Amino acid sequence: MNDQGDNRITNLSRSQDESFSEVCERRFSRRAFVKTGVAAGVAAATLGLAGCSSDKAPSESAAQDNRWRESNPYKSSFDFHEVEHGGDEHHHVAPDHSAEVLIRWGDPLFRNAPEFDPSAQTAESQSLQFGYNNDYVGYLGLEPKKGQEARALLCVNHEYPIAGLMFPNFPKDGYEKLSAEQVAITQAATGNSIVEVGLKDSEWSVNTNSKYNRRISTLDTEIEISGPAAGHHRLKTSADKHGRVVIGTMNNCAGGMTPWGTYLTCEENFNNHFLGEIPDNHPEAENHARYNVPYDYTNWGKHDKRFDIGVEPNEPNRFGWVVEIDPLNPKSRPKKRTALGRFKHEGGETIVAPDGRLVVYMGDDQQFEYLYKFVSRDTVNLDRPKANQDLLDHGTLYVAKFYDEGYLEWLPLEHGNGPLQAEFESQADVLINVRKAADLLGATPMDRPEDVVPNKENGKVYVMLTNNSKRKEANNANPRVENYFGHIIELTELDNDFTSTRAYWDVMVKCGNPDVPNHQAMWNPKTSKNGWFASPDNAVVDPSGRLWVSSDQGGKAFMSGTNDGLWALETEGSMRGTGKMFFRVPNGAELCGPAFSDDGESLFVAVQHPGDTGKPGEVRAETASTQWPDFADGMPPRPSIVVIQKKAGGQVG
């Protein structure tokens, strides 16, 4: 999401009192930790225990290397010609590739869906059409049909509505006046789409006849609440006396696919849809303040009373979860997996650990919030997908505490753990206000954790930290005050075991312009003038184990001088920390959901909120900074999925 939506800090206590010296108060000496690593047969040197090398390779040296960078080609593991930094109304891809719009907001998903007409939109039509603001894209390969080269289901998040871009001639004070029908349209436009796509004669297209196509929305989809918090009294409302079924999932930002073929969709800024008040002494007052509830800009609560916390104070507790959807069973009820905790989930990327258990890496995308992982209790059964249907209901949720010496501890968010025993009544209670539990355990407040992506090829885990302009005190894991440009941390779990409770970490790049000293950026000096970026957000590892990172500067593209986009980022060898620009989005957009086909020959990217330039609430379709992708009279800019292929065939990039 464009971060203009919600950038208040709610972790006030931690952000103010987490001083540098406090971070330096160590429960383990570094030496003891190194010893453990060596004992486990892992040489400290290979694990980057130069550790805080984050302070080496300063930006000045990069600036000095400028001439060298521009005149000397270098060996890259990526084989494409770079896109240049810049910004205009169009998208741009590396010249040796094609980039075609595959599906746009409003395009029919079903045979009986009406064609998109923005001036006559209804909630009913929207429920049969592709939703708004596509974010995460998951790729689930299917057996191709006769004549096809490939077939897949795309699992797509539709994060949030922008009424000023969705409704023609939207009035100045339109947000306060959104009608009941407009609210219903925006509810129908968010949530998820499952859509079948096929590749024939090297061209991808949507199959509107597919039995798998599905819309899930906040308007009318029943979602089951599952796991330890299901049925808890804090999840009960007047519409759901048992606390087990909720209508809809919303603010679905990024996500992940499980090894058994289900789709995890992650609820992020759910607070944006709530309005109303509760008294300061209400039992939920502290909890709601910690999650920025209410933070209304959509007027849902006026017409749909469950989004008014004065009427339904528990309704916000029913959002902020990871939801599992089975795309192969279009009639199945999605499940909110409460064992994974309630926070502003960015994504949920999964990997199977050496012992067969599943690990899900997750970021809480707000300034000074935390990095989490979930480790399942049971092992994954790859032979029988059904056997995993409740795997995500049992396991341990951990939060990260970073130490300046280059390692971290994963702290279990278990009810019996230290201060959590007295502060919470049960594990369900811990999971509902997991931010408070993480505060109590002394987790490290980070610079807005976004995607966290494990790489099964090399065992590393990449953590996108998008920015944090409010940081006043630096530490080695969040090394810049007023961090406008973000950074990327690489984790190496102890013993290369994703279930470990300790890991080594290293700052791989500090984003921003390496030629501007006050950005204090850190890149490999071989990075070209287009190769650096700002505000890393989504990321993906391609089938060859190479890392790709997309950016979301949240309306601050003027600071970097380039629109958002997708960059290839070297992670190994002498080129480590070198970026290369691959795709650039049109004005006002961010780039989300990069997803590769299984063979790496197609790349699906989500262009979110094109034309959304300017102050929140003020943008309008008619005057937007682009009318991409249609550029047609009466047609607003439309968030769309773009599919990228190499012109000569073969692996993308």
Ligand code: FEO
């Ligand atoms: Fe929805 Fe973290 O961006």
Ligand code: CA
């Ligand atoms: Ca995002």
